[in-house]
Amino acid sequence: SIRRGYEVYKQVCAACHGMKYVSYRELVGVSHTEAEAKQEASESQVLDGPDDKGKMFLRAGKLFDRFPSPHPNEEAARAANNGALPPDLSVIVLARDRGEDYIFSLLTGYMEAPAGVVLADGMHFNPYFVSGSGAIGMAQALFSDMIEYSDGTPATQSQLAKDVVTFLSWAAQPEYDKRKKATIDVLLIMLPMLALLWYWNRHLWSNIKTRQILFRETPKPPKKS
Numbered sequence: 261s262i263r264r265g266y267e268v269y270k271q272v273c274a275a276c277h278g279m280k281y282v283s284y285r286e287l288v289g290v291s292h293t294e295a296e297a298k299q300e301a302s303e304s305q306v307l308d309g310p311d312d313k314g315k316m317f318l319r320a321g322k323l324f325d326r327f328p329s330p331h332p333n334e335e336a337a338r339a340a341n342n343g344a345l346p347p348d349l350s351v352i353v354l355a356r357d358r359g360e361d362y363i364f365s366l367l368t369g370y371m372e373a374p375a376g377v378v379l380a381d382g383m384h385f386n387p388y389f390v391s392g393s394g395a396i397g398m399a400q401a402l403f404s405d406m407i408e409y410s411d412g413t414p415a416t417q418s419q420l421a422k423d424v425v426t427f428l429s430w431a432a433q434p435e436y437d438k439r440k441k442a443t444i445d446v447l448l449i450m451l452p453m454l455a456l457l458w459y460w461n462r463h464l465w466s467n468i469k470t471r472q473i474l475f476r477e478t479p480k481p482p483k484k485s
Contacts, residue, residue, distance in 0.1 A: 263291035264409050265427025268420050270300075271407045273349065276341060276398075278329035281350035282431045285323040290430070297323060304328045342382040344397030353425070353432040360425050362388065367421040370400040 266287070269279070284301040288294045301321035306328065309316035321328070331337035338345050353359045365388040373385035379395055389396040402420045409415055430436070 261423050261426040262430050264411065264413060264419075265423040265425070265430075266291055267407065267409060268402075268424040269349070269427055272401055272420075273424065274327070275330055276337075276346040277349045278331075278346075279327040279350045279431060280329060280348055281326065282434075283324060283326045284321065286431075286434050288323070290434070291427075294323075301325055342397060346398070349428055349431070351432045353429045356390070360429050362390075363428065364421050364425045367402050367424070368417055 269277075284297050287297045287300065292300065301323055304321035304325070304327075305318045306321045306325050307316055308319050311317055331340060334345060347355075353363065356362045366386060369386050369388040371385060371387070373379050373394070377385065377394065379385060383395045383397060384399050385394045386396045387394045402417050402424075404417045404420075405415050406420070407415055413419060
């Protein structure tokens with residue numbers, strides 16, 4: 261699902277949204293082999309330099325490069341999107357309340373504006389958008405069969421949304437599975453240690469806790485006659 265989600269991002273979302281905190285090397289072993297990730301990286305052009313003459317130059321992307329932005333700066337992004345600034349998607353799942361559920365609902369929730377709702381030019385209606393009014397600058401992006409998955413999965417709208425949300429969720433926390441595994445490893449180590457600590461504590465205090473203390477009345481000295 262992460263690989264399919266990357267395909268949706270690459271073919272649909274990347275036209276407007278960047279992911280400046282995600283690098284191609286993070287795909288290795290998750291959704292792509294190293295050779296496939298290198299191929300994906302090489303398809304992008306990265307501004308690098310300066311060279312020996314002090315000039316910047318474009319080169320093919322490499323594994324350590326991050327996903328390229330579709331726009332050179334914020335002003336260009338707004339100019340290309342009717343004044344709206346497309347957010348970076350690197351951590352969008354963590355930045356929105358209800359995360360994955362919200363993004364899935366947003367991508368599949370476009371509809372005609374109900375009676376009485378007037379939209380400005382270039383705006384669209386989505387009741388799930390956080391603005392409250394439902395007016396959103398981004399047009400509906402996902403349609404059934406708009407792309408073909410490499411594994412042949414039917415590209416319905418809900419499938420496209422599910423896969424890209426899964427990809428974005430992974431991108432926001434690529435180390436999440438490693439953290440879970442590390443937590444399990446720590447617990448497996450700590451449980452025997454806690455058992456040994458409990459036994460040592462019980463042994464250390466056993467002599468004191470089982471000790472009996474008796475109080476005897478001191479006999480009075482005999483009276484002198």
